[in-house]
Amino acid sequence: MKYSKATNYALHTMLYFVIAPVGKTIGVQPLAEMLGVSPTYLSKILTKLVKAGIVESTPGVSGGYTLLGQKEDVSFLRVIHAIEGTASLFSCDLEHVSTGCLIQGTMADAERAMERHLQEKKLVDLMKHLDQEKLAAFTNAFR
Amino acid sequence: MKYSKATNYALHTMLYFVIAPVGKTIGVQPLAEMLGVSPTYLSKILTKLVKAGIVESTPGVSGGYTLLGQKEDVSFLRVIHAIEGTASLFSCDLEHVSTGCLIQGTMADAERAMERHLQEKKLVDLMKHLDQEKLAAFTNAFR
DNA sequence: GTAGGGATACTCGGATAATGGGTGTCCGAGTTGACAAGG
DNA sequence: CCTTGTCAACTCGGACACCCATTATCCGAGTATCCCTAC
Numbered sequence: 001m002k003y004s005k006a007t008n009y010a011l012h013t014m015l016y017f018v019i020a021p022v023g024k025t026i027g028v029q030p031l032a033e034m035l036g037v038s039p040t041y042l043s044k045i046l047t048k049l050v051k052a053g054i055v056e057s058t059p060g061v062s063g064g065y066t067l068l069g070q071k072e073d074v075s076f077l078r079v080i081h082a083i084e085g086t087a088s089l090f091s092c093d094l095e096h097v098s099t100g101c102l103i104q105g106t107m108a109d110a111e112r113a114m115e116r117h118l119q120e121k122k123l124v125d126l127m128k129h130l131d132q133e134k135l136a137a138f139t140n141a142f143r
Numbered sequence: 144m145k146y147s148k149a150t151n152y153a154l155h156t157m158l159y160f161v162i163a164p165v166g167k168t169i170g171v172q173p174l175a176e177m178l179g180v181s182p183t184y185l186s187k188i189l190t191k192l193v194k195a196g197i198v199e200s201t202p203g204v205s206g207g208y209t210l211l212g213q214k215e216d217v218s219f220l221r222v223i224h225a226i227e228g229t230a231s232l233f234s235c236d237l238e239h240v241s242t243g244c245l246i247q248g249t250m251a252d253a254e255r256a257m258e259r260h261l262q263e264k265k266l267v268d269l270m271k272h273l274d275q276e277k278l279a280a281f282t283n284a285f286r
Numbered sequence: 287g288t289a290g291g292g293a294t295a296c297t298c299g300g301a302t303a304a305t306g307g308g309t310g311t312c313c314g315a316g317t318t319g320a321c322a323a324g325g
Numbered sequence: 326c327c328t329t330g331t332c333a334a335c336t337c338g339g340a341c342a343c344c345c346a347t348t349a350t351c352c353g354a355g356t357a358t359c360c361c362t363a364c
Contacts, residue, residue, distance in 0.1 A: 001144065001146055001147060003232050004346090006347075007144075008235055008246070012246065015246070028297080028298090047299060057298065058356090059296080059356045059357070060295090060297065061294080062296080090145070090150075102269045106260075110257045111257060113256045113257050117256045126249070172335090184311080187309095190338075193337095201317095202316075202335065202337075203335065204317085204318055204320075205334080206317080206336060288363100290364095291360105292361085294359080294360095296356085296357085297355085297356075297357095298356095300352095301353095302349105302352095303350075304349075305349090306345100309343080313341100314337105316336085316337080318333105321330105321332080322329100
């Protein structure tokens with residue numbers, strides 16, 4: 001039970017789109033270079049983000065990916081759901097005596113508590129409390 | 144990213160110990176029969192619960208497993224941690240530009256929110272709001 | 287100068303391996319209790 | 326009646342297969358840009 005690497009890559013990738021100037025299009029290769037990841041694998045992750053409607057892909061020589069919608073709308077949960085899927089973390093296939101599974105309810109409650117956190121937190125929020133120096137170092141890397 | 148079947152088995156097994164009379168010792172085989180699981184695999188799960196200090200194992204001919212401590216102390220979180228481990232759900236091994244990983248903090252926050260739920264909720268609580276009929280059907284299965 | 291066509295460079299995305307953890311099984315070692323035989 | 330030895334039941338732990346999702350790679354298809362040629 002761990003979040004996949006793909007989720008980590010996706011979140012960091014989205015971090016770029018949130019920092020980058022609006023409408024900026026960027027290809028897979030520079031992104032992969034920044035993260036130190038294989039470009040082909042990152043491409044798969046990005047297609048998931050495309051299918052989720054978070055980013056947009058434009059083919060062609062100077063193509064790449066662009067943020068779709070407002071920066072402020074990119075929550076952690078949207079990105080995570082795009083990669084991990086929206087299925088419940090806990091599912092019980094044991095046929096309990098007569099009553100349904102007693103466990104499932106509270107597990108679902110706990111999961112919802114986490115999701116609420118992840119939904120309210122937007123990626124943009126991470127930038128707000130960042131001092132100028134670090135912010136500069138950050139944006140410089142994304143050039 | 145899903146909870147493993149082992150966690151499900153463990154939770155249902157602990158459900159038994161909470162319902163059973165205090166001090167009752169039970170072997171793997173009846174437990175496995177009730178859940179419809181392979182006894183050998185369930186044994187592996189039970190050893191994890193033993194190492195976590197949740198149940199006690201007594202070898203020998205009329206041996207088996209016994210709840211260790213009070214019923215009221217068995218929280219969801221203890222059982223889950225015993226099986227899944229206590230490692231964080233999200234870990235970032237990407238060396239971010241200069242600042243540490245910005246993502247990790249909020250992921251940890253969200254995880255803690257879920258864990259708080261799971262810690263406060265005890266297995267005994269599930270029995271409280273169960274009507275007599277269902278409760279009887281339940282305890283009868285655990286004979 | 288302008289329009290059109292083709293080559294090129296770059297992208298996306300599906301198909302295809304390798305790796306790792308969860309799942310499940312098998313078997314031998316160790317331990318306890320019961321039973322029976324012998325003193 | 327007591328002691329002792331044997332046997333059976335049960336747990337514990339390691340070693341071993343299997344399956345499936347994650348991770349990673351390769352290659353084909355498609356598209357926009359650019360340039361070059363023809364009008």
